[in-house]
Amino acid sequence: MAVSASTVASTRSAVEAALTGGRRDVKGIVFAMLLVLCMLASLLMLTVLLWDVVAQALPVFQKRSTGFLTNELASSPDKAGVSQGIWGSLVIAAFVVVLAFPVGIAAGVYLEEYATPSRLTRFIQLNIRNLAGVPSVVYGILGLVVFVKGFDGVTGGRSVISAGVTLAILVLPIIIITTAESVRAVPSGLREAGYGVGATRWEATRDHVLPYAAPGILTGTMLAVARALGEAAPLLLIGAITGRLATASDQGLLDQLRGKFTAMPVVIYGWANEVNRPGKKTGLTFEQLNSAAIVVLLGLVLVLNIAAIVLRNRFERKRQS
């Protein structure tokens, strides 16, 4: 070590100066601030929207309490309620679960796990992606032509059956795509391990691919139900009722399914077009009722999302153990 003390000291301070000085990353700071700003802007809009809706809806729930949830559509804001809308939306959700879930999951598993990759399968996949982007009003036309007019003997025409089947078809591409993506994400080592000890394709799919893909599939299907719950355009084309809807309580279930119907998004649409005059008894307006209906719809979606999260966590815990 022939280096003298003075050279060490000077190099040390030089190194220190070099390490602590240097230019500040101004562009980087500006960029980070911009990111935060954009995030806050979107958050702000969401908050304002929610605040506005909840503030308007509160008096409805205070003055009408559960009557708002149990009453039927009516011309007076004192009496109108969303029970028929909730029923219609739940039936539509049930149709999506019963029709679109099994078909969509099966199609997604086939495309990813069974179909040999070829130009044809790529073409099919591309078109399913395109279908997911088709505007919902187009599906409304399809529902009108096929289920309301074509199969009116079965569906009863402008009925909740027609609506449920149409919306099930609307969300089918979403379910197929998310299923295929979840299946694609299954590590190939897991499949090979199964095949390696003599599993057939069905056994490998049942025991390894599907359980591993289940949380992703579940998330996709729940998003699909939420989407179906929020769609208004196809229902308007199919002919959901926006005004007064008389449902006799002595009707059988099949008659109800095949009869006139409404659903939450359509109720909201209808009330937005009502004359905004306060009711004589409660002083509530349709505008306020509308906000309350939005809160109910958001509540439905929220319950579904929470259910999806709980189920997914349970699946994921199983996957790890």
Next chain:
Amino acid sequence: MTDDNVFTTRELEVYYGAFRAVREVNLDIRRGEITAFIGPSGCGKSTVLRCFNRMNDLIPGAKVGGKVEYHGIDLYDEQVNAVEVRRRIGMVFQKANPFPKSIYDNVAYGPRLAGVKKRDELDQVVESALRGAALWDDVKDRLKESGLGLSGGQQQRLCIARATAVEPEVLLMDEPCSALDPIATARIEDLMQEMKDRYTIIIVTHNMQQAARVSDRTAFFSTEVNPESDRRTGVLVEYDLTKKMFSNPGDERTEAYVTGRFG
């Protein structure tokens, strides 16, 4: 062909789409021996290994030409059921890949598929497979715990136990120690020596010392550049007793490789 040959390949070649990954492989794999496949990356040794239990079937576009015979039966005959092939010819993979299930269920999976249902029978199979893989003492008190909670070396031994639980005749090992530390590697190598009298073993390895330590015979694969494209096709350069391959190889490319001058 003598009865001592488990596998015989003649003019074996594998295509991935239009690309020929390996060509003209002629090998006789002898019963009860450990055969090592060595060679540089991309020389097709794993590809050839995967022909022996038809694992290449799972890769879209893979095509096998030539002949692979297992006890004289063409493995790629239309009558042959790939699922049955894989029950007799087990495989251990490069990356330990236990199922995300309990240790017990990992080992019991194969036997269950094969139709073993009785609890005490399964218990017995699981215990003997885990003992055979030198894992029983480590895990006997936590069979219900996840296989993913084990260390890397233990996971690989669990995979060996899983593969042997269906009592295969052959064990194919595709670089089973490449992700393990030297101690875990030594345990697997010891295990291979113990398993030798029960199984015919073929091991692909990047590690020449490993091949020299564990194997009876060694096949050296190399690559040659195709004149029409710059993609490389694997070829079998030399196949002989391991002792000879490492002391007095017949091909100068083998000598260059095993002495570390190439690859």
